[in-house]
Amino acid sequence: xxxxxxxxxxxxxxxxxxxxxxxxxxxxxxxxxxxxxxxxxxxxxxxxxxxxxxxxxxxxxxxxxxxxxxxxxxxxxxxxxxxxxxxxxxxxxxxxxxxxxxxxxxxxxxxxxxxxxxxxxxxxxxxxxxxxxxxxxxxxxxxxxxxxxxxxxxxxxxxxxxxxxxxxxxxxxxxxxxxxxxxxxxxxxxxxxxxxxxxxxxxxxxxxxxxxxxxxxxxxxxx
Numbered sequence: 001x002x003x004x005x006x007x008x009x010x011x012x013x014x015x016x017x018x019x020x021x022x023x024x025x026x027x028x029x030x031x032x033x034x035x036x037x038x039x040x041x042x043x044x045x046x047x048x049x050x051x052x053x054x055x056x057x058x059x060x061x062x063x064x065x066x067x068x069x070x071x072x073x074x075x076x077x078x079x080x081x082x083x084x085x086x087x088x089x090x091x092x093x094x095x096x097x098x099x100x101x102x103x104x105x106x107x108x109x110x111x112x113x114x115x116x117x118x119x120x121x122x123x124x125x126x127x128x129x130x131x132x133x134x135x136x137x138x139x140x141x142x143x144x145x146x147x148x149x150x151x152x153x154x155x156x157x158x159x160x161x162x163x164x165x166x167x168x169x170x171x172x173x174x175x176x177x178x179x180x181x182x183x184x185x186x187x188x189x190x191x192x193x194x195x196x197x198x199x200x201x202x203x204x205x206x207x208x209x210x211x212x213x214x215x216x217x218x219x220x221x222x223x
Contacts, residue, residue: 121146125153192220
């Protein structure tokens, strides 16, 4: 029975022969392999490009999944290697390794505790200074030690005080008087003056500029 191309292909598909045998037998029997029909031959170039892009995308996704699986496998192998190394350690070496691991964990816990203490110190110091003690402000003044944290709060408090004083002075000047010149302005600027009593303003000036408060009280005839 003569050998045909169809019979060779069936043998190849069945695994009776491999690809090299297939090529040798094609040559031996003088047969010519026919290329498979191109399933995309009737499509436009744009359609072919779109399909090729989809195929490449699927290949990339499969490759990424394979890469992630390989990464997990490598991590597992590393852990197994570490376990094997530990098994081969002497009793003394194993004890030393455990000690170092405990020290590392202890240092982490101590750092976390110090940070918690510093946050508490910052919160209380801001509160005592009469400043906002929200999380963002606490983070701003947080230092590496409680002492540095308190210094940062003191610096922020001094800055805020200077800014408030400047703002109060600017407000008085806008109303036609200089807070540094006592009673030279009108009584309308003086929250202690009769007819212009303003307890909220009095408290603000007492807190931000005690000297100005004295001058305004004197201008209002108060001792």
